[in-house]
Amino acid sequence: MNIALRPALVWAAFVLVVGAAPMVASAQMGPSGPPAVGVAPAALRPVAQKEQITGRVEAAERVEIVARVSGFLEQRLFTEGAEVKAGQLLYRLERGTYEAAVEAAHAAIDQAKAQLENAGITLARSQKLLEGPAGMQSSVDTARANKLTAAGQLRAAEAQLRQAEINLDYTEIRSPIDGRIGRAATKVGNLVGPTSGPLTTIVSQDPMYVVFPVATRRVMTLRSKLIKDGFAAIKVRLRLPDGRLYDRDGEVTFIDINVAQDTDTILLRATIPNPPLGEQKDGKFPRELINGALVTVLLEDAEPVQVVAVPRQAVLSDQRGSYAYVIDAGNVARRRNLQLGPSTPEWASVEQGLSAGEQVVVEGVQRVRADTPVKPDPVSSGDAGAHQTPG
Numbered sequence: 001m002n003i004a005l006r007p008a009l010v011w012a013a014f015v016l017v018v019g020a021a022p023m024v025a026s027a028q029m030g031p032s033g034p035p036a037v038g039v040a041p042a043a044l045r046p047v048a049q050k051e052q053i054t055g056r057v058e059a060a061e062r063v064e065i066v067a068r069v070s071g072f073l074e075q076r077l078f079t080e081g082a083e084v085k086a087g088q089l090l091y092r093l094e095r096g097t098y099e100a101a102v103e104a105a106h107a108a109i110d111q112a113k114a115q116l117e118n119a120g121i122t123l124a125r126s127q128k129l130l131e132g133p134a135g136m137q138s139s140v141d142t143a144r145a146n147k148l149t150a151a152g153q154l155r156a157a158e159a160q161l162r163q164a165e166i167n168l169d170y171t172e173i174r175s176p177i178d179g180r181i182g183r184a185a186t187k188v189g190n191l192v193g194p195t196s197g198p199l200t201t202i203v204s205q206d207p208m209y210v211v212f213p214v215a216t217r218r219v220m221t222l223r224s225k226l227i228k229d230g231f232a233a234i235k236v237r238l239r240l241p242d243g244r245l246y247d248r249d250g251e252v253t254f255i256d257i258n259v260a261q262d263t264d265t266i267l268l269r270a271t272i273p274n275p276p277l278g279e280q281k282d283g284k285f286p287r288e289l290i291n292g293a294l295v296t297v298l299l300e301d302a303e304p305v306q307v308v309a310v311p312r313q314a315v316l317s318d319q320r321g322s323y324a325y326v327i328d329a330g331n332v333a334r335r336r337n338l339q340l341g342p343s344t345p346e347w348a349s350v351e352q353g354l355s356a357g358e359q360v361v362v363e364g365v366q367r368v369r370a371d372t373p374v375k376p377d378p379v380s381s382g383d384a385g386a387h388q389t390p391g
Helices: 005-027 096-129 137-170 215-228 381-386
Strands: 036-041 043-047 052-057 062-065 071-076 090-091 172-174 178-183 200-203 208-215 234-239 252-259 266-274 293-302 306-309 315-316 322-328 332-337 339-343 347-352 359-363 373-377
Touching: 043 347, 071 339, 096 137, 137 172, 208 215, 208 293, 215 234, 215 252, 215 266, 234 252, 306 359
Parallel strands: 036 373
Antiparallel strands: 036 359, 043 306, 052 208, 052 293, 062 200, 071 090, 090 172, 178 200, 208 266, 234 293, 252 266, 306 347, 315 322, 322 332, 322 359, 339 347
């Protein structure tokens, strides 16, 4: 090839390539248009609000067993950790001192009765003498006063006997409630008394309480349901510490009168059955719920309510709060701020911001910009609810 022709050929090739580039790019990009999105209508749906709250199991009754009289501990008559019945004998203290006090009280009563009888005889004699010249009114008055004194001494002796008998009864310590008894804090042979502290603790077993904090706003909703439908309006279930769902339902039976200032919550208490799982040879009855255990409280409305709902993936959130894109008559996406209510993982209920029938973007939301046209394509409500992309 002629060397002189090379620059001209190179220049021609450059012109061809540069001129063809816009045509190739235009062919690859194609005509531009609004983004395609999937839309679904906001619709009335039954939604039962569910929420999970950390709660704590509490015994309905808890009693600390304390000796009411002083004495050496002679016997412990229960198995630690076993269940006991009301009235069951738990401890026995030494009784000799208190039995002697009872006998002394009986003797004091006999003495007081004798003095009262003698005072009565003296009063009768003085009254008889008063009928003759040897009688004196002062003697009668003194005899009457002595009789009243003797009667008072008798009543005091009878009261001392009752006190002695009560103290003797206190040497046998019995369970005041049905429940499960804890470990023994004091060994046999030790001196115990009212100031020596609890000997053991008993907690009732069935039913049990579960206490848990609930936001004040939510409590207002619960309270209106309870007023209308009673305690059955709210269903309480428990998830145990090992992750299992407890097979007994409870119900809310108490709402505290105070609001926790630091968390703006109100303490609720639910009552839930806690039957024994079976009987063991050592007399212990295993039960699922244990006093003081942490559990997850599943709080659910017993009856769902009809609310305006959209698929959960249609709801987005930013610093301004929750929102969704609504398609207007001109197929333009408009941002709509929402106030959400009771929701499920699939559906979000809307208390304010949407009306039933309005079209919201549920697919392709990442391609949408506020106040820009889109190409909407309806999707079925089942497909929309099957997605779980939280906002």
